[in-house]
Amino acid sequence: MFSTVAVDGEVRRWEDLRLHDFAQGFFFGAGFFTTFRIDAGAPRFLARHLARLRASVAAFPSAVRAPTPEQLSATTVRDTLHRCLRTDAALGAGFTGVGKLSVSDGHVLLTLRPASPEAERHRLGGRALDAVEPGAYRRGEPTLNHKGLSYFRQYTLMERLPLLGNEAGEVCELPTANLFFLLDGALVTPPLNAPCLPGIIREVLLEAGQVDGLAVVERPVPLARLGDAAACFFTNAAVLATGVPRLLGRELPRSLSLAEQARALVEAVARREA
Amino acid sequence: MFSTVAVDGEVRRWEDLRLHDFAQGFFFGAGFFTTFRIDAGAPRFLARHLARLRASVAAFPSAVRAPTPEQLSATTVRDTLHRCLRTDAALGAGFTGVGKLSVSDGHVLLTLRPASPEAERHRLGGRALDAVEPGAYRRGEPTLNHKGLSYFRQYTLMERLPLLGNEAGEVCELPTANLFFLLDGALVTPPLNAPCLPGIIREVLLEAGQVDGLAVVERPVPLARLGDAAACFFTNAAVLATGVPRLLGRELPRSLSLAEQARALVEAVARREA
Known part of the structure; x- marks a missing residue:
């Protein structure tokens, strides 16, 4: 996994994230994720992945605190992804690999990894x-x-x-x-x-x-x-x-x-x- | 939950813990926990709770990184608990409530909360x-x-x-x-x-x-x-x-x-x- 991540649209370092902000996800597995392919900087089927993620969050309203709708919109996630890619020389705008969105405690965490050999x-x-x-x-x-x-x-x-x-x-x-x-x-x-x-x-x-x-x-x-x-x-x-x-x-x-x-x-x- | 916690026997502030140190627990629910009663500073059935926790960790050796055996011993956990109670005036040596041990990524996290009314x-x-x-x-x-x-x-x-x-x-x-x-x-x-x-x-x-x-x-x-x-x-x-x-x-x-x-x-x- 790359050290450049994003939380609620803000580019961060993985090492700086606090367990505190993802507590119910950690203690009770109360959250959802999705994993998507990125080809030369382009996230594949992002709108579909986000629709499924939103549907899962909506299905358990009392168990998982929802992020703002904006944070689960394709425009926001695409923009966040591109800022991550540009920020980190190890990634770059033409990055090919796998993105992951994890949702818990009202937050959206974007992480990136190379394709598995x-x-x-x-x-x-x-x-x-x-x-x-x-x-x-x-x-x-x-x-x-x-x-x-x-x-x-x-x-x-x-x-x-x-x-x-x-x-x-x-x-x-x-x-x-x-x-x-x-x-x-x-x-x-x-x-x-x-x-x-x-x-x-x-x-x-x-x-x-x-x-x-x-x-x-x-x-x-x-x-x-x-x-x-x-x-x-x-x-x-x-x-x-x-x-x-x-x-x-x-x-x-x-x-x-x-x-x-x-x-x-x-x-x-x-x-x-x- | 109280802000005073412990990781691997070290007294810490909950707000200071990094998601990074509990990553597989968060991303995959790869870990175990146990919850025990504390009466006037005395953890109830601690040896039994730790035996079950060790058995769960031992049952999934490739999926959950085990802490050192010492960190799951009753002597260590009891000592850690007492240091937490003495450190925080809101707890105190005579604390009555609920302790929780969470194990993932090779770490043991001790957290404390009041009894549920x-x-x-x-x-x-x-x-x-x-x-x-x-x-x-x-x-x-x-x-x-x-x-x-x-x-x-x-x-x-x-x-x-x-x-x-x-x-x-x-x-x-x-x-x-x-x-x-x-x-x-x-x-x-x-x-x-x-x-x-x-x-x-x-x-x-x-x-x-x-x-x-x-x-x-x-x-x-x-x-x-x-x-x-x-x-x-x-x-x-x-x-x-x-x-x-x-x-x-x-x-x-x-x-x-x-x-x-x-x-x-x-x-x-x-x-x-x-």
């Missing part, structure tokens, strides 16, 4: 998925529709990256990504009440309605059906789409090219929305 | 419980056996205080307390895999084996059986035991005296262990 490697070569946690979630569990600072369940699983299932034997998501499967001739992703996070890239693909001529649909995905999947990829805001060349021991050679096409589609939408 | 009022007059969240937890969910900084699920429910159930229709706990029911002539509390927190007062009562001649046992409690409960109380480290004079609309007049006897028993054990 491991994630970028997987972006090219794919990432095999060989573990499952069936029953990790339960259907309709509401806090899992929000990217909260109470992130420990997902955090402990980030290395191993198991497919998380619910009590009905259905797939939900990966600890930090949404899942798409080529099943019965369509690209299927679990519904939000599986539960899973309403990921921004997931939303963009659902809105697009197709990838490579395949319809993109929300539908419950039984773990028992994964043996029938002809391809698989996962999406998140930092890497966009990553192919799964091996799913639970089975080779899926089509996954990499499908992920590449999904990524190209998402990048085109990102350019339109920039 | 509302909780003390309920200690005397009881607290009715009239709401249920069936299926809030699932059986065996491991993170719920640890008091984690990822506390948002419980935090959002603290005001309403519903009974939390699992997918099998069994009672688990309250958002911040363990439950005991007088059922079939015994005092029954849900087992840890319900799941519920291994509360310190719960442990003390189970070890004692009886309250008022009633056997204390761990056993699944179906929500459907609550209509047969003849009394109910809940336990936590701050108030010890609180009677439930009305459970889901049904008056339970015996609850208050039973809670009082449980509290007297716990206080006697606390004095022996001091």
